[in-house]
Every structure is written in structure tokens, then in C-alpha cells.
Amino acid sequence: MRSRDPVFPGGHLLAWIKPLLSAARPAFWPQAWRARPLPERLSLLVSGLLVVFLLCLALCWLHLTRLSIHEEVQAARRVSQQWLQAIALRSASNPGTELLGIVRDAGRIRANAITVYAAAAAAPRYVSPASAYKAGRDAPAWFAAWLTPDIAPLTIRHGDLRIVLEADSSRAILDAWDDLLLFGSWAGGLLIILFFAVRFALRCALRPLHGLRLALLQTGEGNFAIRLPALADPELEKLALAFNQMADSLTAAVKKNVQLESERQRIALVESALQAERVDMARELHDELAQGITAVRALAAAIVQRINQDSAVKMMATRIVSVTQGLQEEVRVILLRLRSELPGSLPDSIATYVEAWQDCHGGVAIKLDVALATTTFPAPVARVCLRLVKEALTNVIRHSAADSVVISLVSVGGRLGISVADNGEGREAGIPPQPGSGLGLAGLRERVALLGGEIDFGKHQPGGWLVRAWLPLSAQSGTA
Numbered sequence: 001m002r003s004r005d006p007v008f009p010g011g012h013l014l015a016w017i018k019p020l021l022s023a024a025r026p027a028f029w030p031q032a033w034r035a036r037p038l039p040e041r042l043s044l045l046v047s048g049l050l051v052v053f054l055l056c057l058a059l060c061w062l063h064l065t066r067l068s069i070h071e072e073v074q075a076a077r078r079v080s081q082q083w084l085q086a087i088a089l090r091s092a093s094n095p096g097t098e099l100l101g102i103v104r105d106a107g108r109i110r111a112n113a114i115t116v117y118a119a120a121a122a123a124p125r126y127v128s129p130a131s132a133y134k135a136g137r138d139a140p141a142w143f144a145a146w147l148t149p150d151i152a153p154l155t156i157r158h159g160d161l162r163i164v165l166e167a168d169s170s171r172a173i174l175d176a177w178d179d180l181l182l183f184g185s186w187a188g189g190l191l192i193i194l195f196f197a198v199r200f201a202l203r204c205a206l207r208p209l210h211g212l213r214l215a216l217l218q219t220g221e222g223n224f225a226i227r228l229p230a231l232a233d234p235e236l237e238k239l240a241l242a243f244n245q246m247a248d249s250l251t252a253a254v255k256k257n258v259q260l261e262s263e264r265q266r267i268a269l270v271e272s273a274l275q276a277e278r279v280d281m282a283r284e285l286h287d288e289l290a291q292g293i294t295a296v297r298a299l300a301a302a303i304v305q306r307i308n309q310d311s312a313v314k315m316m317a318t319r320i321v322s323v324t325q326g327l328q329e330e331v332r333v334i335l336l337r338l339r340s341e342l343p344g345s346l347p348d349s350i351a352t353y354v355e356a357w358q359d360c361h362g363g364v365a366i367k368l369d370v371a372l373a374t375t376t377f378p379a380p381v382a383r384v385c386l387r388l389v390k391e392a393l394t395n396v397i398r399h400s401a402a403d404s405v406v407i408s409l410v411s412v413g414g415r416l417g418i419s420v421a422d423n424g425e426g427r428e429a430g431i432p433p434q435p436g437s438g439l440g441l442a443g444l445r446e447r448v449a450l451l452g453g454e455i456d457f458g459k460h461q462p463g464g465w466l467v468r469a470w471l472p473l474s475a476q477s478g479t480a
Contacts, residue, residue, distance in 0.1 A: 072172060073111045224254060365405070385469075396424065400465055401424050425463070425464075
């Protein structure tokens with residue numbers, strides 16, 4: 001009878017390993033895996049890959065072992081069958097007694113168990129003894145189930161005897177089990193050695209990272225003088241070089257900050273000395289120039305009061321009073337500037353100047369349009385704005401026939417915008433300009449540039465002249 005082909009035992013092995021993997025799954029969850037040290041994770045990874053490789057080898061070995069056992073049992077079956085048939089031909093005269101005696105003398109045939117039955121009896125007349133090879137030991141039942149070949153018993157009839165040959169591969173399976181235990185013990189020992197060897201090697205290789213971590217901690221605490229030594233590993237050497245370059249950059253930045261702080265202190269001392277000098281100059285101007293202008297104004301006012309009739313002298317005296325009043329306001333602004341102060345908020349300062357300007361130059365309507373979140377600005381910015389208004393209104397008198405002026409103040413995005421627009425015809429219309437230096441707008445451009453601002457001026461639609469500037473509110477310079 002033809003036996004069935006052997007079956008690859010991988011399915012049985014996977015069914016046996018699956019419960020173990022399910023039990024070990026919590027140890028490989030992402031949280032638990034990330035919590036393990038890096039050398040241990042890499043060691044487990046290498047060991048796991050080697051285990052998978054060894055399992056593949058074991059599956060191949062089991063498959064080949066099953067084929068080998070199958071072929072061995074088949075060969076022993078054919079030899080036993082030919083031997084029994086040859087004996088049956090020789091014992092043709094007394095088939096039962098002679099054949100049974102020869103079988104009893106032979107005892108047991110390798111990989112086969114012989115059982116002899118009488119033709120009419122159910123109980124066997126002879127059963128071959130158990131093998132003496134590794135007597136008393138058997139492979140586990142689950143392992144034997146993987147490797148036992150599926151070979152049907154062979155029955156040979158001779159006279160009134162029925163001889164049954166049954167495949168017995170238990171000894172070959174036991175040899176395979178012993179070989180597997182030996183292989184597994186060696187493989188397990190090598191895996192343990194490999195695990196700890198890889199772990200030790202990784203710890204040695206990554207030991208310089210501990211120094212890098214300490215260096216980073218000290219750098220974070222402000223110690224920029226620490227440097228890493230040269231490392232043997234090329235990749236770690238790159239990290240050390242990058243860290244040293246970072247430390248050099250930080251050290252240079254700290255030195256630069258110290259220098260800047262020293263410069264700020266020196267600038268503060270210079271500013272303090274300049275401020276003291278300005279205050280002294282302000283006192284001198286107040287005591288000498290302001291008092292003189294006040295005296296001239298008082299004398300001119302006395303002349304106006306004593307001359308009743310309209311005359312050229314009275315008109316000149318009135319003019320002197322008006323001019324000295326403007327000079328007093330100018331001196332007052334200069335004194336406040338020397339003391340780094342302005343009279344009130346910026347809109348109020350502009351409104352005060354516009355009111356005094358209209359008293360001297362009537363016939364021009366001035367509108368002040370203010371859209372500010374705050375009215376307090378850095379003194380340099382406020383001084384430049386006030387100077388722009390003065391220069392623009394001066395140009396209105398000198399170069400334009402305007403009768404309307406709009407002054408706008410607006411703050412947008414950290415910048416202050418100021419513009420002065422008139423409806424005059426401009427210099428190109430043939431208006432004869434009044435005499436002046438002609439450098440007012442150029443000086444104004446320089447003042448704005450010192451604060452990091454922008455200024456533009458020229459004709460605008462529908463007509464007239466426009467002076468507009470944008471000044472950063474962070475400007476703190478005292479030179480504008």
C-alpha cells in the first residue's frame with residue numbers, strides 16, 4: 001500500500017508559538033518599548049532577529065528530518081517485506097512452525113514492529129519486543145505527532161499465519177528530539193551571550209553620550225567654557241565638533257553682549273554728561289536770551305500804549321511785539337528740548353504752536369486730525385513731528401497761496417505717521433517765494449533718517465503740497 005506524502009510541520013510549530021507571542025505581547029507595547037534603555041532595545045532587536053532566523057532553520061530542519069524518517073521507515077519496510085517473503089519460500093514444507101521460529105529468533109527489525117496472528121485466532125501468537133535503543137525514553141507526544149510518518153500497516157499471509165508489519169519510528173523521532181534539545185540549548189546559550197555582548201558593546205559605544213549630556217546640562221546652566229574632547233567614533237566625533245562649535249558661538253555671543261553692555265554704560269554716562277550740559281545751556285539761555293527778549297517785548301508794548309494815533313512807529317512797535325512773542329515761544333521750545341521735555345502731549349504741543357502761528361499769520365484755516373491710541377511718544381519722535389509741522393507751515397507762507405491746511409497724526413503697526421497737506425498752488429504757479437535758507441526740507445529729511453523713519457514730499461491730488469513722514473515709535477535717539 002502506497003503511503004501519503006509527508007506534511008510540512010510549520011503550521012504545528014506556529015500554532016505552538018502563537019500563545020507564547022500573545023503572552024509576551026505586553027512587553028513589546030510602544031510605551032514599554034520606549035521606556036527601555038537604548039542598548040537594551042537594540043540588544044532585544046538583534047536577539048529577536050536571530051531568534052526568527054533560528055526558528056526558520058528549525059522549521060527547515062524539522063521538515064528534512066521528517067522526510068528522512070519517512071524514507072528510513074519505508075526502506076526498512078521494504079527490507080522486512082523481502083526478508084519475510086524469502087523465509088516463507090524456504091519454509092514451504094512447514095510454513096507456520098518454521099516461519100514463527102525464524103521471526104522469534106530475529107526479534108525486532110529496525111523501524112518496524114512485527115506481530116504474528118493465527119488465521120483463526122484474534123490474539124497474536126507473537127509480538128516483537130520493544131527496542132533496547134534508548135529504552136525507557138520517548139519523545140514528547142506533540143513532537144512525535146509532527147514527525148511520525150503516515151504509513152499504513154503491511155500484512156503478509158503465509159499459510160495459516162498473518163504477519164503484520166507496523167512502522168515504528170519512535171527511536172528515530174527520539175534521536176531527532178535529542179538533537180533538537182542539543183541545538184536549542186546551544187542556541188539559547190548563544191542568544192544569551194549575544195544579548196549581553198551586544199548590550200555591553202552598545203553601552204561602551206554610547207558611553208561618550210553621557211559626557212555630551214552633562215556638557216549640554218552645564219551649557220544650559222550658563223557654563224559656556226566646557227568643551228568635548230576628540231572621540232574615536234566618527235559619528236560621535238561629528239556631534240562633539242558640532243557641540244564645540246555651538247559653545248564657541250555662544251561664548252562669542254556672550255562676549256559681544258558684555259561689550260554691548262559696556263558700550264551702553266559708556267553711552268549712558270555720555271548722555272548723562274550731555275544732559276547736564278544741556279540743562280546748563282538751558283539755564284544760561286533762560287537767564288540771558290529769554291530775559292532780553294522779554295525786555296524788548298515790554299518796551300515795544302509800552303510804545304504801542306503811549307502812541308494813540310495810527311502811525312508807522314506804532315505799526316512797527318506792534319510788529320515787534322508779535323515777533324518777540326513768537327521768539328519767546330521758540331526759545332521756550334528750545335529750552336524744553338535741551339531739557340528733553342515737551343510742553344504736554346504731542347497733539348497739545350502742535351495745537352499750541354498752530355494757535356500761535358495763526359495769530360501771526362491769519363487767513364489760513366488749519367485742521368488738526370488726530371487718530372492715536374496714545375498721545376505720549378518718545379521725545380525724539382515728538383520733536384521731529386513738531387519740527388515737521390513748523391517747516392511745513394513755514395513753507396505754506398513762503399511758497400504757497402494756500403488758505404487751508406490739514407495736519408494728520410496716526411499710529412499704525414508700531415509707527416507714527418504725520419502729514420501736512422495744503423491746497424496751495426505751489427512754487428510752479430509763479431508765487432514769488434519769501435526769502436529763506438532753502439534747506440528746511442533737507443534738514444528735516446536728515447532728522448527723520450536719524451530716527452530710522454521715512455519722509456516724502458511733493459504735489460498731491462487734487463492739488464497742493466504734501467509733507468508726510470513715518471517714524472518708528474521705538475526711536476530713542478536724542479540727536480534728531
